[in-house]
């Protein structure tokens with residue numbers, strides 16, 4: 001289970017630092033559910049594809065696309081900022097990463113940005129520009145970046161009664177800054193979820209999006225080792241988790257500039273998460 005250990009360590013590092021707490025035990029509540037059944041999508045209409053609800057109507061969870069010969073891979077970027085980091089941003093800490101977004105545009109790499117509502121409020125011009133660029137899609141990473149389980153790398157916890165409103169508040173932030181049509185996809189902060197969290201979000205109608213490749217870009221200083229993690233981990237249909245937060249993930253732009261040509265050389269093509277969900281039989 002080396003992969004799992006790496007995943008826990010990488011996400012753990014970011015979660016722990018964001019919360020400024022040292023406690024960083026691998027969480028045990030994260031239990032992927034079986035893939036829910038879904039109906040096939042056909043035409044590229046405006047409605048983004050989503051997975052059908054899981055057993056008992058629970059929020060469905062998506063981890064990767066089909067392992068087909070069409071080697072599609074989705075790079076996803078978490079734009080992390082917690083609700084209490086305003087003072088740090090005010091004193092100059094960069095939670096954005098314009099160079100990364102510019103690199104994705106330059107390289108013409110479609111990508112999905114999982115944005116917190118707090119990030120959109122801090123960087124409204126960037127949030128709007130990302131949201132209106134057809135190269136990208138904006139998805140939801142909560143408003144506060146607080147955890148949806150009790151034990152998630154030391155992140156502060158959202159009460160069960162506030163889980164739904166935290167996600168809805170992020171969508172409200174997106175609308176307020178001019179992001180139209182944010183996707184009905186949600187990434188749990190730290191990737192931590194349990195049945196209770198999936199149930200709490202059922203009324204929101206989102207598909208939870210996890211990943212199968214951890215880049216390890218959180219707090220990495222060696223871009224080459226992060227790039228190696230990506231190149232070693234990517235398979236057809238993979239969802240790769242990276243970050244769009246310069247202070248917490250300073251190597252990500254260099255990683256992207258390195259792995260994109262390499263993966264293209266191996267026959268991979270870059271897609272947004274919505275395309276993978278559609279290919280997995282998501283319905284519109």
Ligand SMILES: [Zn+2]
Pocket residue numbers: 078080141145189190
């Ligand atoms: Zn995050």
